[in-house]
Amino acid sequence: GAVVSQHPSWVICKSGTSVKIECRSLDFQATTMFWYRQFPKQSLMLMATSNEGSKATYEQGVEKDKFLINHASLTLSTLTVTSAHPEDSSFYICSASPTPGQNVFFGSGTQLSVL
């Protein structure tokens, strides 16, 4: 079945540094990928929609300058958390669909810890 690969699985960084998270669709092309954030014991919160070849669409309350999204190819989207602070510590997860609106596959997620 379709697989979405996310890397890294976990990252620990110092406050003020930037962290890049990759999301790849391994056996299908995805013109659209989605980025979510999940706090402990809470549900996924949609952050932004990554569109191949164009600007990402951010949900209300999500700072686009803080969370930079690049979708340079049909199989790769990246989320960069810039100047990370401890409050950015969270579980970040991406998703994609071979067919929009159907069969949604999620990556394994990235646990970010900012010291």
Added chain:
Amino acid sequence: SQQGEEDPQALSIQEGENATMNCSYKTSINNLQWYRQNSGRGLVHLILIRSNEREKHSGRLRVTLDTSKKSSSLLITASRAADTASYFCAPSGSARQLTFGSGTQLTVLP
């Protein structure tokens, strides 16, 4: 990974009617979540029901869970045209990676 399978694949109703969609899964779970996805948009969380709960309400949504049958249902009452979307269930256990099924495409006709 754990996967939920939604049924029916497509449902078309008139505005004001109730919509019921079902979800079946195979493994033991800690909770089950329902999400909706509007065309071209990401999944939006609707409601979470824990394995020790049988029914939960949120506005016009009612979710039931039968762990003995490994099934759940989502009822949307007094549907509106804006409810038109795809609906997915996500059974969640120990596995971190989620795989959703093909969803139920709900169309509410004005």
